[in-house]
Structure formats: structure tokens, C-alpha cells
Amino acid sequence: MIGWLIRSTLQMSTPLVLAALGGMYSERSGIVNIGLEGMMLIGAFGAVAATYYTNNPWLGLLAAVVAGGGLAAIHAIITVKLKGNHIVSGTGIILFAGGFTTLMLEVIWQARGVSDEVTRVPQIIIPWIQDVPILGEVFGSLSPIVYMMFLIVIASWFVMYKTPFGLRLRAAGEDPSTLDAAGVNVETIRIIGVILSGCLAGLGGAYLSIGFSSRFGKLMTSGRGFIALAALIFGNWTPVGCLLAGTFFGFLDGLQAFISLNVPSLLPYNNFIQMIPYILVVISLAIIRRSVPPKGVGRPYEKEHRT
């Protein structure tokens, strides 16, 4: 049971952590990205579409990353180059992604709800661990994307705090005029940050469609992009924070399935159990006192202004 719980936590957290990390790259560079939900969705769709046509789930993953990054590029152009309102642009991204993917469901599979089944990303199976009591249930057969998530967290920590790029990214969000004075193009850094966020969110979405399940469903992200945003805030915009917060919310997500499976007497109240993650996000945001976002987030950088 514990093993099952840990396993489902890992599974439910993966898309949240990946999207939260994506959000981190964007927001740390100074661009608010609430369109994570849309980028996840288009990643999920891209993965299924590409796998459907090429029968290769790895190409599907690549397509998801590209799709998410592409959508993010639009957000980047609007917010960085055209100095548009970040939140409005993010909302447009979500609306567009929702409409576009639902439209494509109709166009490609003539379906109104779910696509056809496609090949999943093959699980990584570790046969010798399967007999170990708890670990066996967790690691016996797990999607490679879950492992990727851990690697990306570690890599992100390294990139953010140990590389010049990470320093510039953080500077772009905290005090862009200083970065500009140092001769670095603030706009380019921000664009890269936003595109990265789309790529990671797309990967998170791909896990939902071809890592965990094997189809694309209409609007299948159902708010996970926003939960990822909450995880980002809860995790104070750091890679490790994203991992911990994302895992916490993933745990809540899995708990809901756990209760409906193991405590069937509560089944008529299933809706309330499903509500738990959402309510707890609100409560957790209420509890943590105004956490500190990057100082320059949300403000377009214009060279002519002196801050």
C-alpha cells in the first residue's frame, strides 16, 4: 500500500514538477507565465499526434517539447518584444491551446472526447528490484519521464546557480538594468527563459498523454498547469522548491485515487475527494505569507527607462 502510494505520488508529481520548473525559468527571468496550462496541453497533444503518425513515442516526446516551446515562443514575442500584458497573453495562450487541440481531436481522429490509442513511452523495468518489499512496487516499472524529471531538477539547480547563464537569467528577473549595463541582451535571455518554460511544460504534458496514459483527451490537463504555478510559488521559485511542492501536490492528487480505491464507502463523496488538491492549494497559498517573487517580474524591460 505504501509502495503504491509512493508510486502514485511520483507519477502524479512528474507533470506538476516539470511544469513548475518551466514556470521557474520564465518567471525568474521576469516574465509571468500563466499559460503553462496551455503549453502542457499542447505538449500532450503534440506527443500523441506525433506518436500516432510515426509510431515512435520518443519522437512524440520530442514533438511535445517542440510544440510547448513553439507556443511559448508566441508568448515570448508578445511579452518581451511587443511589451504586451503578461497575464492577458498567458490567458490567450491557454484559450488558443484549448481550442486548437480540441479542434485537432476532431480533425485527426474525428473524435469529440478522446483520441485513438497510441504507443506509450515504454516503462523502465528493473526486474531484480521487483521483489524488494516497498521499493519494488515503486521502481519495478516506472516511466522514464519520471527519472527525467529528477535529472532535470538536478540539472536545473546546477544551471541556475552554477552557470553564467543561470546568473544572467536570475539577473534579468531581479534587476534587468544592471544586466543591460553589463552588456547582456536582456530580451534574448527572457525569450530563452520563456521558451524553456514551454519546453518543460510540454514535456510534463507529454507525460500525461503518452507516459501515464496512452491517449489524448479533451482538455486533459484539467488545471494541472495552475497547480504547477501554485507549486512554483509555494516552492519559492527554486528548483528544489518546485520538486518538493510539486511532489506535495502530486501526493494529494494520488491520495484522491487512493481513497476512492481503498475506502469505497466514501465513493459517493468522490467529488469532495477530488476537490482536496484544489482546496489545499488555496489553503497553502493562504498560509505562506507573501513569498518573494523575483523583483522585476511582470514589468517589461525598456532600455529608455531608468529604474
Added chain:
Amino acid sequence: MIEEEVTAEHTDTEESWFTRLIMKVQTPEMKRNVYSTLVSIVLALLVAAGIMVFTGHDPLEAYGALFLGAILQFDKTLYNATPLVLAGLSVALAFKCGLFNIGAEGQLYMGSIVTTAVAYMISLPIVVHQVVCLTLGVLAGMAYGFLPGLLKAYRGAHEVVTTMMMSYASVLLTQWLVSQGPMHNPGDWRSITPVIFDSATLPKLFGSAFLNWGFFLAIGAVIFVEFLINRTALGYELRAVGANEEAARTAGINSKRNIALALGISGGLAGLAGSEEILGYYHRFYDGWSGGLGFDGVTVAVLGRNNPWGVLGGALFFGFLKAGGGNMQTFAGVPSEMVNVIQGLVVLFVAAPRLVDWLAKHGVGYAQVLKDNPRVGAPQFALLIYSIFSIVFSFLAFNVLSIINLLISLVALAYLYMRDEFGVWLAAITSIVWILLGVLTLAGVSIAFVSIMIGVVGLVLFVWYERVREANLNPMSQGGES
């Protein structure tokens, strides 16, 4: 203008309001806003047309069916617009105060479920019943918006996330209430409540199957919000907090209270939207009845630039789209989801007002060059047109290479429009790719032929451009212009 103010005491209040309105509409800022919004809509429709072509539909047929469907069923257009006006006002009011009420959908559901409960559980005399239902619906929405407002004001909780979360929660709550909970219609296999009493319904207008008195509620709400925002002290405070919270606080305005209040009123408007839909059209609550009206409110508010009358205009536009969308599906085979795609595109284009400025600035420069120096300007313009053709062709060719070329052509178009050298090189690259596509393709002889021809044309244009440029750079043979 000064004379007007001095003589204001002697003229009717209505007349000076009217004159002020006329003057406001004629300001360059208003003209720019309207112009910018129209361009955004056109651009969105163009991109949507591109997607239609990409998926094998005829955009002219589709837009024609859309237009006809909306005009012929104008009452449906107005009916669709009604909840959009209210939801749009909800979001717009919040925006004015610097808040983003993305969770209008949840407030809508809460308002509508409370209204439904009062409408079918209790029987009241005719006008009283409707007033009570609507009022309670508004209060429910207000409460549901007030909570995230409090959290934002006193705990700094990001209202985008909290309102979204509460929205999902409310969908689940109402779903339970009408399926397994106390509001379920006994014996019904659907997740639906009993029908409400006749005394609670809002009468229909003009014999329409859709349009009802809720429409007048919506108009009334527009006037109310406009009055609240622009004519009352509270509205002034809310706007001040939205413009600069710290400055407002220094001026003695209780920004925390105002933030909570703003989201509360916003929630109330969304609740009203839900209530009038139930009382005016649906006459009962069923699970998921609102197909995203809350989010539509966001698009309407954005399109209307958070101005109450703009919201009305935007709501009419989207009501128009929705009414025609069904027609578009039936007669042109374009799935009605395309309307959602157009919505998203409109929001994206409106989010970047500078896009219009950018277009105008470079367009004027371009026209200038064409006028002053046609020899240099002509090949540039030819390349610009070529890149547009390239984009269109890449939609029609529909394979991997053409998609790559689509992207390159789009970027080339942007640079060419800015008369940047880089665009010329990109256009040359697209020409080479077209030739490559033609040579490699197995997708039919005609496509290969056309592809090669297009590529050759491109290279010819490129050579022409280079020759003109080199001739220009030679100071001895020309007048030294560039």
C-alpha cells in the same frame, strides 16, 4: 472646453454628459484603441483562416456560414451576448483594480446553483421570486469572489491561482449537488435538478426561443458598472488601487479592503451571469451547463479593453461568433471549436497593442521607400509578396519540409517588412527549400513542378535584389543613395 465647464450649471446634466461622450469618442486615443482592436480581430480571423486551410476547409465558405448564421438568428446573437456581457464586466471590473479574476466560471456556477435552489425549492409570487433568486445568486457569487479577494489582500495569495482553484472546486461541488447530492432530480438518470417554478423564470422577448429579459439585466449592468467605476468615490478608489497600490495607500485609501471588495463585486457580476442564464433560458441546473462562459468573459473583457461599453461591444462580437459557429459546423464542416481558437487568437493579438504600432511604423517606412526610390524598393516589395506566397503554398503542400518553410517564410516576412537584409537571405533559403522539396517529393508531380517553379522565382527575385543593391553601392555610377 473651459467655456463648457463654466456654463455647465446652465445646461442640462444630460446634455453635458452627451457632449463629453462625443468628445471622448473623438479623442485620438479612442480612435487608436478602436483601430487597434479592429486590426487585432482581422489578424485573428486571418490566422484562423490559415488554420482552416491547413485542416482542409474553405475559410470563405466557413466565414460566410458564420456570418449568415449569426445575422439570421440575431436573437440568438443577443442571447449569447447576455452572459458574456456580465462575465466580461466581472473580469473587466477586476482588471480595473489591477486584479485578474480568471475564476469567473466558478463564481458563475455558485451563483447559478444558489439561484436554482431558491427557484425550485421555494414558491414565491411572481416578481418577488425572480428578484430574490437573482439577488441570492449575486450574493453567492460575491461571497465566492470575496474569499480570494481577502486572501490576496491580507495574505498576498496570487488571485489567478486561487480563483482558478476555487473554480474547479465549484464545478465539482455543483456536480455532486446535482448528481448524488440533495439537488438531484429524483428518478432522473441525468445530473440535473428539477425544473424551476414558472414564477421564477425570466420571460422571453419578442417570441424568441432564446432571448429573454436577462438581456436588459446585462445592459443595466453595463450602465451600473460604468457609473460605479467612473462616477463614485468607491470606483475612484478601486481605480487608484489598480493603478498604483502604494500611491493609493499613501493617499489614505484602504487598499486591502478595496482589493477584497473589487473581487467581491466582480464575483457578484459573474454570479448574476449564472443566475440569469438559469432563470432566463435553462430553467434548471445541469452538470457543466456553462461551456466555459467564465473564460469567455476574460476574452470579452480583454477585447473591450476593460471599458464597460467596450465589454458590451466585445460581448456582441463573441455572441455573434457563437451564434454563427453552429451554422459554420453544419454548412461548412468546420468544427465549432474553431470559435474557441478564434477567441484565443483575438486575445493574443489584443494582448500586444504595440503590434499595430509596429505594423504602422514599418508600413509607413516601406511606402516611403517605394515612393522615393522605386528601383530599390521594387525588388524588396517583390520579395515581400514572394514570402507571402511562400506561406500560402506551405499551407497547401502539407508535409514536413513545407512546415519548416512555413516557419522560415513567416520570419522572413517579418524581417522583409522591416526592410532588413536578413529577410532577403531567409527568402533565398526558402527558395532553395522549395526547389529541394520539388526534387525530393513523391507527393505528386504537380506539387513537385509548382514547388520548383516557386523556388526558381524566388531565386530570380533574389538575384534581381542583389544586382540592384550592388549597383546602388557603387558610388561612381549612381547618385550614392541606398
